[in-house]
Amino acid sequence: MSSKLDSPVQTQMAVAVFKSPIGREYHGNDRKPTGSRRVFVQTENGCVLGMELDRNDNAHMVKRRLQIALNVPVEESSLTFGDMVLKNDLSAIRNDSPLLLTRNLMHRSSSTPCLSPSGRDVQQRDRSGPIEILCQSGGFSRTKELVNEIVMALKAGVDPIQVNGGLGGAYYFRNSEGESVAIVKPTDEEPFAPNNPKGFVGKALGQPGLKRSVRVGETGFREVAAYLLDYDHFANVPPTALVKITHSIFNVNDGVSGSNNNIKQGRKKKHVCKIASLQQFIPHDFDASDHGTSSYPVSAVHRIGILDIRILNTDRHAGNLLVRKLNGSATFGQQVELIPIDHGLCLPESLEDPYFEWIHWPQASIPFSEDEIDYIKALDPYRDSDMLRNELPMIREACLRVLTLCTIFLKEAAGYGLCLAEIGEMMTREFRRGEEEPSELEVLCMEARRVVAEREMFMLSPKTEPHEDSFQFEIDCDDSEIPVNPIFSFHFGPGRNPLSKLEEEDEHEEPEELVLPAISGKVPSVSNVSMSLKKNLSLGDSSAGHRSATEQLPASASFVKVADMTDDEWGLFLETLQGLLHRTFVERKSGAVGQRQRQRLGTSCQF
Template identity: 60%
Template structure:
């Protein structure tokens, strides 16, 4: 019979949750929360360490502002503590007296996995390998390339087994080691639609969404990790922080894949068609805004100069943006992308379930923003419709990419379809004055900023005139709209402007419009090879 003392200890453990609270400057504190604890409790504990008045801070968990209740927070969740906008300085605030105390109060393990995936066996094995090497004084090594901070962690044999990317060392983040600083966590970063400090979540999301290891995304997890090698800029923590214990960071941890070179080192002619297709399918689903040749690893799988190779995609921190913008697909002009999908690939695309993926991401990465999940849902729907219609990968990527027209930035074909779907869902008229004051925020922004120059016939989706003339009219109409709405737009389509009912109606209308748009593209004979695109890579 179990003793009363044992019962009390079990109940006490069940009532506790461990969370990792990160300041906007990158400092991290792991703390145990009782069931009765609320947001004010967390702030008070952080106040003891950071000396920031509670009234001047906000505690957030993804999209959720935690005013009091913490019931939505699971154990091992990362929270972000930021200064309120009215108190935020334009420069990165200095917190030099706080970091030593922060590390002394946090009694975490050297590496702790954040989140609760269904199977963390491989991740745990990788973490154990790293910890054993660290205890044997085998030190990690900084990665020289890229714009952000990254580190090779090794095993007992001195071989690189993982790459760690701290979230506060991203480009523009406060502790970036390469001079790209100037923002705090939670502000727009390299891409306006990806906030600083959130690329690590996206790295993990890409791995989780690569079902059956279809595109070979390496094992990736979110961790809290402590080491003295991590960068700490003087303005954030002061010179006194460099101690033997090191500093704790929230970071993405990705398995290192031994390889021979990357796709930028050689021409693409030797790349297997299936590998290009599988990476492209993933990129379309997750709306990758930075698929350049440098983040496609190439490894030889047979001997000889002309032996077989396989491709491994890495660096997915700029996927799943919060709104549609211009993606960057390196493979869009490769000859393999113009070859039709195989039956295996078509079956895989057919099996994709956007609702399942959305639920999975909400469970595994509850801090990821709902807008990112909507982009995934939209792009998965688009991919499935396009594959069924018979478009090849290059055509799909072409419809998602913006073009140069007289040096103006114009919405992509995908964005044009979305704009028309939004317009029809909201039943907008052609003038701003006719919008009722009680219309939703989405209706107003869609009218004022996005759909002013669009009409159903201009988009080329009506029952009449699905030929070249309509496509040209669409381009002219959209150019005018783009000029009026935004000077240098990152997005013409913001999925967050819709409430849940509008979002469901939008998806249904989108599916109605997308096939006629594809038919119009076929008739017009648009060729991506002769159409320069506007997108550019961040080489991140």
């Protein structure tokens, strides 16, 4: 047997599927058919099944096999891969890709769990290794070493430890010496996910989560994306990978798998297969909330801030900035190292209000160094997007557009001499009279969309029909619907011009007359959008039991969406936005626009 098959990291080992005429089993000595691929199908309730695909397989054949395991008719289910609904062709599916199987809305039942085979049947079919890395890249060499250490420890009887803090399920996996070497976060144990071990349930995978523009079950690949985008370990993000992992410690709530996963008298917990993010555990002394900021290196704050701006991190709080002493001294002024973790709420599908803990730190007001400017100049958002499409093909196009937009904004702002704090403030929303208003960046994006819409109307350009394979959820919202012109994708309060901020600050130039769509009907208030989610999700209410996600999730405002533009509209939008940014930064540089510090009231979702 080859050394690859002996390795615990069996990234090429096939998975035995179903014991049926239409299933196929892989045996170690058999040669895999040409064009064959192994995929992992995850149900909306978190169950994971391994499956071997041949070149001639199509989506209908895959769903027929899944029907045998899940007892769900083919016509009642949908197989999705990121934005795509897989109708027939599977050529875009790469080896080791995670797919999501959902029951169609018209066939859902609130009284019975859906897509939930018994744990015994599933685990008999999945005979892959205990940990399988789902991403194939040379950048995961350190993660493969970690996996080898963990598998050896598991064989020696060293079990993982559950993490008690946070809102989601997380587990420390250890090496043979009992030292924590990795933290694993299953996607189906996130807040509001079906198997959340701390009572925060109520949604299926793929539905809006803690942030309405970040879906339940999709924080894992965002953690990996942040690591992949941290070129040359610039911001010090620990090595991270997406894995399929099996162990008995993982949680399965009653009613999800059809049986209780808890330990019963005389019986051990069953092994459960999960898709999860696996990140190297970094030993540290404390986090940023336990230490004064004066000793943090300016370069470390800048580098983390540059990454946060690129990925529009909506949750950079002090608890996910680890601090490690470099010289072991406890004296004042000691050298420390900052390690950023928990990037599951980055790269939202629309512009969100970010949370930057560092925005008022003194280091953020110091100009960028030449090395930092050179790093920013070398960033290429289009190359970054292509890299993520290749490494994480399940990532949604809207996330890549947010990455592109924010990177362009960072490059333009840094080129005009803005410091980190000024850039962060332009991206951050503010409260006025109890209502949340769009950030300066969002105002510029709204103006760019208006210009693009007017140009299209002038040219009488026909609207492009969406591709039939494109897949984009409509984010559910209980607020009253607002009849607005579809070319605008933002909402604003009664009597308030969303571009008023831009006009107020443009003191030396006559503002252009803005023609906005007529608004009628009730406009939902967004006054409480940015209140702390931790307050709404207090763990202290033990009587709440398994709480409803719909009841606890605060309303969210989306002033600027990027997913509804065609490729041509998107290109024209970016071109227009860059022109607006140029004018804005020239005015700032000449002193036409006064600088002001704003009080920051934001959300901090600590996991």
